[in-house]
Amino acid sequence: MGDIIIECLRNVALYAIPILNLLFSILALVKANRINKVEEKLREYDIKLKEYELEKIEKEKNLEKEANIEAKIIKISEGKYKIRIFNSGAAIAYNVDYDIPKEYNIITFKEVTPFEYLEPGKSFDEHVIIHHQSSHKYLVKTTWKDRAGDVYNNECLNAW
Numbered sequence: 001m002g003d004i005i006i007e008c009l010r011n012v013a014l015y016a017i018p019i020l021n022l023l024f025s026i027l028a029l030v031k032a033n034r035i036n037k038v039e040e041k042l043r044e045y046d047i048k049l050k051e052y053e054l055e056k057i058e059k060e061k062n063l064e065k066e067a068n069i070e071a072k073i074i075k076i077s078e079g080k081y082k083i084r085i086f087n088s089g090a091a092i093a094y095n096v097d098y099d100i101p102k103e104y105n106i107i108t109f110k111e112v113t114p115f116e117y118l119e120p121g122k123s124f125d126e127h128v129i130i131h132h133q134s135s136h137k138y139l140v141k142t143t144w145k146d147r148a149g150d151v152y153n154n155e156c157l158n159a160w
Contacts, residue, residue: 067093067152069118071140073106073128073160081130081160083108085115085142086123093118093144093152098126104138106130118144136160 068089073081083100087093096115100106107129115124136159143153 065091065146067091067118067120067144067146069093069096069098069142069144069152069154070156071098071142072156072158073130073138074125075160081128082125083128083140084123084125085113085118087118087120090120091146092120094146096142096144098143099141100128100138101141104135105133106135106138130160 066089067087069085070088071083071085073083076082083098085096085098087096094117096118097110097113098108100108109127109129111126112124113126118124138158138160140156140158141153142156143151145151
């Protein structure tokens with residue numbers, strides 16, 4: 001009986017342990033391949049995230065550099081109107097001016113334009129006269145310069 005036990009132990013040592021080692025090695029290889037695939041996906045996502053962040057920063061820088069001048073006629077009281085010119089951009093606008101074409105029959109008083117500089121989020125008002133022949137829809141053309149002296153313009157179609 002002792003010989004049978006020794007023979008069984010020898011067979012286990014000769015065959016079962018190497019087979020178990022082979023199975024564990026195959027299992028480790030499969031897990032390592034999965035980990036490599038996950039790491040590769042993580043690297044790809046990390047690169048995409050960095051590219052997205054760089055694009056976002058670049059867009060923010062571009063937005064910071066631009067002014068955007070808009071204008072709208074607002075009613076102050078019965079029969080009294082003003083045109084409000086405002087900077088909705090993120091940079092200072094220089095030599096700000098506006099114009100409403102004559103075809104809209106709106107009389108403008110250009111008392112403060114061209115406005116020397118208009119900071120982001122700031123505005124100024126000018127008097128306008130609207131009468132019975134004035135069009136309810138109107139086009140306002142605004143012009144301004146940036147710090148470098150480049151000229152920009154904007155056209156806003158509004159109604160009063």
